[in-house]
Amino acid sequence: MRVLRALADITPLRSSPAFRRLWLGRVFSGFGGQMTLVAVMFQVWDQTGSTAWTGAVGLAQALPVIVFGLFAGTLVDRVDRRKFALVMTAGQAACSVLLAVQGFVGGVPVLVVLGLVAVQSCFVAGGGPAGRTFIPRLLPPEQLPAGLALNRIAFQGAMLLGPALGGLLLGWLGVGGCYVVDALTFGLAFYGVFGLPAMRPDGEGSRPGLRGVLDGLAFLVRTPVVRGALLTDLAATVLSMPISLFPLVNEEHFGGDPRTLGLFLSAIAVGGVAASVFSGAFTRLPRPGLVMLAGSAAWGVALTVFGLAPSPWLGLACLALAGAADTVSVVSRGALVQLNTPDALLGRVAAAEQIVGQAGPDIGNLRGGLVAGATSGTFALVSGGLLCVAAVVAVGAGTPGLRRFAVRGTSMTARPGS
Known part of the structure; x- marks a missing residue:
C-alpha cells in the first residue's frame, strides 16, 4: 500500500476531464517540440557546419521569452486566457507549417529558419504563462501538486524520448516531415485548450503595458x-x-x-x-x-x-x-x-x-x-x-x-x- 501511495497520483486525470484533455495535448505537443528542435539543429548544422549557428538556435528560442515574457503575462491577465492560449497555439502551429514548407522546398537561408524559430518562441512567450493559469482553475488545491507532477512527467518523457523519436523521423521523413508531425501535434494541444471553459481573470484586470508589468513585479x-x-x-x-x-x-x-x-x-x-x-x-x-x-x-x-x-x-x-x-x-x-x-x-x-x-x-x-x-x-x-x-x-x-x-x-x- 505504501508503494502504491508513492506512485504518481493520477487523481487529476480521473476527476477532471478538462485537465485530462489539456494534459494529453501537452504530452503530444511536447514530443512534437522536441522533434522540431532536433530537425532545426540538423538543418542548421547541415547548412552551415558551424557550432556558432547551432548555438544561435538556443538564442532564438530563449531571447523572445526573456524579452517579451513579462509583457505577455500582462496581456494574459487582461483577456480571456482560453482564447489567448488558442491564438498562441495556432501561432505556434502556423510556424511549424512554415518550417515544414521551407524544409520541403530546401535552399532557404539559415537566418530565415532562425527567424521562424524566434517567431514561434514569441508565441511560446505568451502561451506559456496562459497555460500555467489553467490548472488552479481546473483542480482543487489539494490536487494541484499532483497535477503539476503529471505535467512534469509529460515534460520529462518528451525530453527523454522526443529527441530519439525525432532522429528516427528525420532519417525516414526528412526535416520537412518532422516539422509536419510537430504541426499535427499542435492540433491535439489546440483541442485540449478548446475544451476548457472561459478563463477570464478574476478581479481587476491588469493595467496595460509597463504599468501592468510593474504591478506584477511589485507583487513578487x-x-x-x-x-x-x-x-x-x-x-x-x-x-x-x-x-x-x-x-x-x-x-x-x-x-x-x-x-x-x-x-x-x-x-x-x-x-x-x-x-x-x-x-x-x-x-x-x-x-x-x-x-x-x-x-x-x-x-x-x-x-x-x-x-x-x-x-x-x-x-x-x-x-x-x-x-x-x-x-x-x-x-x-x-x-x-x-x-x-x-x-x-x-x-x-x-x-x-x-x-x-x-x-x-x-x-x-x-x-x-x-x-x-x-x-x-x-x-x-x-x-x-x-x-x-x-x-x-x-x-x-x-x-x-x-x-x-x-x-x-x-x-x-x-x-x-x-
Whole structure:
C-alpha cells in the first residue's frame, strides 16, 4: 500500500476531464517540440557546419521569452486566457507549417529558419504563462501538486524520448516531415485548450503595458512565499548548474571517456523520471515549501558529492539523485507559486517563473564555465553546490512563511510572519 501511495497520483486525470484533455495535448505537443528542435539543429548544422549557428538556435528560442515574457503575462491577465492560449497555439502551429514548407522546398537561408524559430518562441512567450493559469482553475488545491507532477512527467518523457523519436523521423521523413508531425501535434494541444471553459481573470484586470508589468513585479517583491520560491530556483540554477562543466569534469576525473560523458545527462533525466513516477511520495505531503527547500538543498549536496566522486558509478548515482531532487523542487515550487498568487496576477507571475526557468540555467552554465576556466571543474562544481545549499538555507531561514505554508484538504494556510 505504501508503494502504491508513492506512485504518481493520477487523481487529476480521473476527476477532471478538462485537465485530462489539456494534459494529453501537452504530452503530444511536447514530443512534437522536441522533434522540431532536433530537425532545426540538423538543418542548421547541415547548412552551415558551424557550432556558432547551432548555438544561435538556443538564442532564438530563449531571447523572445526573456524579452517579451513579462509583457505577455500582462496581456494574459487582461483577456480571456482560453482564447489567448488558442491564438498562441495556432501561432505556434502556423510556424511549424512554415518550417515544414521551407524544409520541403530546401535552399532557404539559415537566418530565415532562425527567424521562424524566434517567431514561434514569441508565441511560446505568451502561451506559456496562459497555460500555467489553467490548472488552479481546473483542480482543487489539494490536487494541484499532483497535477503539476503529471505535467512534469509529460515534460520529462518528451525530453527523454522526443529527441530519439525525432532522429528516427528525420532519417525516414526528412526535416520537412518532422516539422509536419510537430504541426499535427499542435492540433491535439489546440483541442485540449478548446475544451476548457472561459478563463477570464478574476478581479481587476491588469493595467496595460509597463504599468501592468510593474504591478506584477511589485507583487513578487512584497509576497515572501512567492519571492522565496523564485529565489530558491535561482539559487539552484545560477549557482550550481552543472551541464557546461560535464566535459571538463569527465576529463579531470574519468579520463575523458565519451561514453561516461554521454551518461551524465542521461543520469539526471533518469533520476527526474524516477522522482516523477514516484511523485505521490511528496505531492501528498502538506507542506510544499519545506519539500521545495529540501529538494533544492539535496540538488546542491548531490552536485557537491559528484564533484568529489572518485568513481564514475558514484558520480552517476549523484547525478541521478540530483535529477530526482530537481523534480521534487520544481513540482513543489510550482504548487507554492500558484497557490499563493491571486488569479488576477497569475499570468504575470507565471511569466516571471518562465523567465527564471529559461534564464537561470543559461546564466548558471556560464557561471560554471567562467569559474572552471579560472580554477578547475571540480572547484566550480563543489563551490557551486555549497553555495546553492547556503543560499537555500538563507532563503528558508529568512522566509518563515515558506516553511509554514500548508495545504490541507481544500484549505490553504500560511501562518503569520510569511
